[in-house]
Amino acid sequence: MQDAMIDQVLAEVMKRVGNGAAAAPASSIPADLTQLTEFVGAGMGDTQGIVIANLDPQVHEILGFDPKYRSIGVIGGRTGAGPQLMAADEAIKATNTEIIMIEMPRDTKGGAGHGNLIVFGAEDVSDARRAVEVTLQTLPKYFGDVYGNDQGYTENQYSARASKVLNKAFGVPEGKAFGLILGAPAVIGMLMVDAAVKAADVEVLGCGTPKKNTSFSNEVFIWVTGDSGAVRQAVIAGREVGNKLLSAWGQEPKSAGTPYI
Amino acid sequence: MQDAMIDQVLAEVMKRVGNGAAAAPASSIPADLTQLTEFVGAGMGDTQGIVIANLDPQVHEILGFDPKYRSIGVIGGRTGAGPQLMAADEAIKATNTEIIMIEMPRDTKGGAGHGNLIVFGAEDVSDARRAVEVTLQTLPKYFGDVYGNDQGYTENQYSARASKVLNKAFGVPEGKAFGLILGAPAVIGMLMVDAAVKAADVEVLGCGTPKKNTSFSNEVFIWVTGDSGAVRQAVIAGREVGNKLLSAWGQEPKSAGTPYI
Amino acid sequence: MQDAMIDQVLAEVMKRVGNGAAAAPASSIPADLTQLTEFVGAGMGDTQGIVIANLDPQVHEILGFDPKYRSIGVIGGRTGAGPQLMAADEAIKATNTEIIMIEMPRDTKGGAGHGNLIVFGAEDVSDARRAVEVTLQTLPKYFGDVYGNDQGYTENQYSARASKVLNKAFGVPEGKAFGLILGAPAVIGMLMVDAAVKAADVEVLGCGTPKKNTSFSNEVFIWVTGDSGAVRQAVIAGREVGNKLLSAWGQEPKSAGTPYI
Numbered sequence: 001m002q003d004a005m006i007d008q009v010l011a012e013v014m015k016r017v018g019n020g021a022a023a024a025p026a027s028s029i030p031a032d033l034t035q036l037t038e039f040v041g042a043g044m045g046d047t048q049g050i051v052i053a054n055l056d057p058q059v060h061e062i063l064g065f066d067p068k069y070r071s072i073g074v075i076g077g078r079t080g081a082g083p084q085l086m087a088a089d090e091a092i093k094a095t096n097t098e099i100i101m102i103e104m105p106r107d108t109k110g111g112a113g114h115g116n117l118i119v120f121g122a123e124d125v126s127d128a129r130r131a132v133e134v135t136l137q138t139l140p141k142y143f144g145d146v147y148g149n150d151q152g153y154t155e156n157q158y159s160a161r162a163s164k165v166l167n168k169a170f171g172v173p174e175g176k177a178f179g180l181i182l183g184a185p186a187v188i189g190m191l192m193v194d195a196a197v198k199a200a201d202v203e204v205l206g207c208g209t210p211k212k213n214t215s216f217s218n219e220v221f222i223w224v225t226g227d228s229g230a231v232r233q234a235v236i237a238g239r240e241v242g243n244k245l246l247s248a249w250g251q252e253p254k255s256a257g258t259p260y261i
Numbered sequence: 262m263q264d265a266m267i268d269q270v271l272a273e274v275m276k277r278v279g280n281g282a283a284a285a286p287a288s289s290i291p292a293d294l295t296q297l298t299e300f301v302g303a304g305m306g307d308t309q310g311i312v313i314a315n316l317d318p319q320v321h322e323i324l325g326f327d328p329k330y331r332s333i334g335v336i337g338g339r340t341g342a343g344p345q346l347m348a349a350d351e352a353i354k355a356t357n358t359e360i361i362m363i364e365m366p367r368d369t370k371g372g373a374g375h376g377n378l379i380v381f382g383a384e385d386v387s388d389a390r391r392a393v394e395v396t397l398q399t400l401p402k403y404f405g406d407v408y409g410n411d412q413g414y415t416e417n418q419y420s421a422r423a424s425k426v427l428n429k430a431f432g433v434p435e436g437k438a439f440g441l442i443l444g445a446p447a448v449i450g451m452l453m454v455d456a457a458v459k460a461a462d463v464e465v466l467g468c469g470t471p472k473k474n475t476s477f478s479n480e481v482f483i484w485v486t487g488d489s490g491a492v493r494q495a496v497i498a499g500r501e502v503g504n505k506l507l508s509a510w511g512q513e514p515k516s517a518g519t520p521y522i
Numbered sequence: 523m524q525d526a527m528i529d530q531v532l533a534e535v536m537k538r539v540g541n542g543a544a545a546a547p548a549s550s551i552p553a554d555l556t557q558l559t560e561f562v563g564a565g566m567g568d569t570q571g572i573v574i575a576n577l578d579p580q581v582h583e584i585l586g587f588d589p590k591y592r593s594i595g596v597i598g599g600r601t602g603a604g605p606q607l608m609a610a611d612e613a614i615k616a617t618n619t620e621i622i623m624i625e626m627p628r629d630t631k632g633g634a635g636h637g638n639l640i641v642f643g644a645e646d647v648s649d650a651r652r653a654v655e656v657t658l659q660t661l662p663k664y665f666g667d668v669y670g671n672d673q674g675y676t677e678n679q680y681s682a683r684a685s686k687v688l689n690k691a692f693g694v695p696e697g698k699a700f701g702l703i704l705g706a707p708a709v710i711g712m713l714m715v716d717a718a719v720k721a722a723d724v725e726v727l728g729c730g731t732p733k734k735n736t737s738f739s740n741e742v743f744i745w746v747t748g749d750s751g752a753v754r755q756a757v758i759a760g761r762e763v764g765n766k767l768l769s770a771w772g773q774e775p776k777s778a779g780t781p782y783i
Contacts, residue, residue, distance in 0.1 A: 033505050038452055042509045046412045048448050050506065058458045062468045062483065076448025078373065078412065078479060105447065105471035105479035106738075110371030110632030112600065115479040117447040117471055151568045151600065186627065186639040187570050187598025191560055197580045207584045210627035210639055215477035216367075216737035218600060218627035218637040222584065244555050245572065248564045294766050299713055303770045307673045309709050311767065319719045323729045323744065337709025339634065339673065339740060366708065366732035366740035371632030376740040378708040378732055476738035477628075 040073075040132045043139045044256070046109070047077030047084060047116075049132035053125040065100055069121030073097065073128035075135050078107050081114040082157045082180055083142035084135070088118050089165035091134035097122045099165050104215050112152055112184035112218035118165070144257035145239065151249040154192065154242035155182040155221075158235050158261045160228045170223045172205055177228035181238035182221030186210055188245045189220025192238035196222065199237030200230040235261055301334075301393045304400045305517070307370070308338030308345060308377075310393035314386040326361055330382030334358065334389035336396050339368050342375040343418045343441055344403035345396070349379050350426035352395035358383045360426050365476050373413055373445035373479035379426070405518040406500065412510040415453065415503035416443040416482075419496050419522045421489045431484045433466055438489035442499035443482030447471055449506050450481025453499035457483065460498030461491035496522055562595075562654045565661045566778070568631070569599030569606060569638075571654035575647040587622055591643030595619065595650035597657050600629050603636040604679045604702055605664035606657070610640050611687035613656035619644045621687050626737050634674055634706035634740035640687070666782045667757075669765050669775035676714065676764035676775065677704040677743075680757050680783045682750045692745045694727055699750035703760035704743030708732055710767050711742025714760035718744065721759030722752035757783055 033039055040049040051073045060067050075084055081104050092099060100121040107115030118135075122128040145156040157180035162172045172178045181196040183189030186209065197204060202224040208214045224234055239261070246253040294300055301310040312334045321328050336345055342365050353360060361382040368376030379396075383389040406417040418441040423433045433439045442457040444450030447470065458465060463485040469475045485495055500522070507514040555561055562571040573595045582589050597606055603626050614621060622643040629637030640657075644650040667678040679702040684694045694700045703718040705711030708731065719726060724746040730736045746756055761783070768775040 033509050036502065036505050038502075039506060039509060046446065046510065048446070048506065048509055050448060050452050052452065052455050056455050056458045058465050059455050062465050063470070072451075074448050074451045076446045076451070076479075078446050103447070103471040104477075105373070105475075106367055106477040106628055107373060107446070107479045112627070112629060112637070115373070115446055115471075117451075117479075117481070119451075185568065185570070185598045185600050185629070185637055186625070187572060187596050190594075190596045190598070190639075190641075191572050191574065194574050194578050194581050197578045204580050204584050209585070210625040210637075210737065214627075215471065216626075216628040218598075218629040218639075220639070241558065241560075244558050245561060245570065248555050248561060248570055249568065294770050297763065297766050299763075300767060300770060307707065307771065309707070309767065309770055311709060311713050313713065313716050317716050317719045319726050320716050323726050324731070333712075335709050335712045337707045337712070337740075339707050364708070364732040365738075366634070366736075367628055367738040368634060368707070368740045376634070376707055376732075378712075378740075378742070380712075476732065 040129060041136045043136045044143050045077040045079035045083065047075060047139060049136050050074050051125060051129045051132055063101070065121060068123060069098070069100060071122045071125040071128040073120040073122065073132040075118040075132060076116060078109050078115045079111065080143070081116045082155050082182065083139055083146065084116045084118055085165055085169050086142040086157050086159065087135045087138040089159065089163045090138045091131040092165050093163045094134050095131040096127045097131045099168050102169050106215040106217060114215060114217055140257050141260050144255060144260045146256045147243050147253040148256060149246055149249070149251040149253045152184040152188055152246055153253065154188065154239055154246065155180065156235050156239040156261055158232050170206060172223065172225050176225045177231040179224045179231040179235040180221060181235055182219055183242040184217070184219040186218050186220040188242050191245055192242040193220060193222045195241040196234040196238035200233040202226040202230050202234045232261060301390060302397045304397045305404050306338040306340035306344065308336060308400060310397050311335050312386060312390045312393055324362070326382060329384060330359070330361060332383045332386040332389040334381040334383065334393040336379040336393060337377060339370050339376045340372065341404065342377045343416050343443065344400055344407065345377045345379055346426055346430050347403040347418050347420065348396045348399040350420065350424045351399045352392040353426050354424045355395050356392040357388045358392045360429050363430050367476040367478060375476060375478055401518050402521050405516060405521045407517045408504050408514040409517060410507055410510070410512040410514045413445040413449055413507055414514065415449065415500055415507065416441065417496050417500040417522055419493050431467060433484065433486050437486045438492040440485045440492040440496040441482060442496055443480055444503040445478070445480040447479050447481040449503050452506055453503040454481060454483045456502040457495040457499035461494040463487040463491050463495045493522060562651060563658045565658045566665050567599040567601035567605065569597060569661060571658050572596050573647060573651045573654055585623070587643060590645060591620070591622060593644045593647040593650040595642035595644065595654040597640040597654060598638060600631050600637045601633065602665065603638045604677050604704065605661055605668065606638045606640055607687055607691050608664040608679050608681065609657045609660040611681065611685045612660045613653040614687050615685045616656050617653040618649045619653045621690050624691050628737040628739060636737060636739055662779050663782055666777055666779040667761065668778045670778060671768055671771065671773040671775045673771040674706040674710055674768055676710065676761055676768065677702065678757050678761040678783055680754050692728060694745065694747050698747045699753040701746045701753040701757040702743060703757055704741055705764040706741040708740050708742040710764050713767060714764040715742060715744045717763040718756040718760035722755040724748040724752050724756045754783060
């Protein structure tokens, strides 16, 4: 009985201060928000998607957007960079949009990593809206191989065919396989990337460390390409060893969704 | 009864881990602190103000301060940049001081934004002390149009006449109107800035994004000038739409004080 | 009775969201982790140490490590930079290793400061392992003069003879005395550094502020050298005044271990 209460309080507290991975229940969306035509939806990682049909020319100019993209779709959240990028990469395959901004704040609500800001440019508002919708629909899948506990997390992503978002964010050639092997805190990632490249014949395209290719996040990661089977194998090898190390503090890391790799 | 207990625990927890906007009650200041002549006061946002009558020349040199400012007043806090800058701008109008350092750490205690470090230089210690006192007294006002919930916040600031602090921090000409339209996470800010520039004829002076003019905060914002009525109108338009978007996660954003705009 | 329950919940919550300074009890280390030969141990500040006997050449290359260091030892944690650096400095005195990477993410789990990533290079795996072991064993000592409360902390470090880690991280000549005087939020540090240099005849080697020599942390600090007695005196003077200022928010700062200075 006391325990039940403590659990209840804890759940509430962790929700308020925690990683915010829960999607807003549709029923809780306030009435005046549904009247805001720019709002598209909210999702995991305290992520939200909006669309602006006719972006003001002053905003185009100050943010350096090409004026030909009259409409923009925007994805932004507190927690996660990989999941949102992977989902946006799906969205760009399905729509007539371009990716015109990718920025990664240092965030995760007190966690070790990034939040995200991703902007789609389109000539037609329906394209921009569709890109945001597809991103939000696809987002839960890419939280599936994010495993976390109170000390850190591993993030593992895999795509058989990278599209324009992954190309812009990571320089992976379009149409090639893509794998992300990432651990936080950084010490976890260090073992993961070594295990990954030893496990399969993959090409390392780049790396992130607290000072390199991150916004001072507490992460080490690599992204790789190559034969799609090899890339998948490398990601899995990194994930296995990373989740073991994470458990060293006494708590089993848990998937934030349903693993897909 | 159970609910009351849960609320009580939650209040305590949020106070300890939360945004720390509460001022320290005067009665709780320890005796040996009141004997520390450098301490001036504490305020919202875990902010504190101190004064150093004769700064050591080695500190002048290492921090690059002009030696003619023998005395410095220092404002620093965990949460907030805009409120402290606005309050310091009031203080500099009222005192014979100069602003010699403004730096914005990535902080807010796990939140999406900045903390602050602001240094006044003065030839006379009484001027430095007065600047710190005025800043602390004025600070609560400028938390009034900061609206937050567990996912993010909007920050809205307005001044009919910018002084030296806003000039140094944002490049707004002294004596001109100043407006700040800011949303966190960044996706919120994106809609706010578009709504603001559409609502009134204002001149955009600059912008902040996770990678530009911030310390990797999860924010998008612009600052504007122009006719004071127009500036005020732009700020209000941004605030309205930002607070609606924030509510999408199911929780109404609340003012951290009493709105003044 | 109610109070006891509230305390219990609070303790649990603070453990989950807090500064994570507690070491993992040995009994809680999962069985499959003990089979992972790379894992060495876990400690305060959510720190972990691992060793990689034969680092993959692709990882050497992407991280810019000299291939002659076939083995690496890695220390990484969420909370703390100074304690881990001090402990690693002890370790390098005791082993045949070199320091090949020091990076400081913006972390501390929502706190004001840094996490850490420190890599030892060795030609022999036993040397790398030993360096990690010594670091983890020595680590609790250097949390002893870290004093914190819910608003911030002071970090005070002292070494009579700096070795290669402190040389690489701070540029202090090997064999000379080293002192670190640091306060967070930054306003606390400002008074500490002034008090420190006034208290003893020391040479200031460098400083950190939110924008300088940090990863946007909310800290001000200096590091000093000179006669070892003077260095110690400067550190103590900074610590005294810093801890007084920290108490201004109503809560006495507490040592994270046993003070050693």
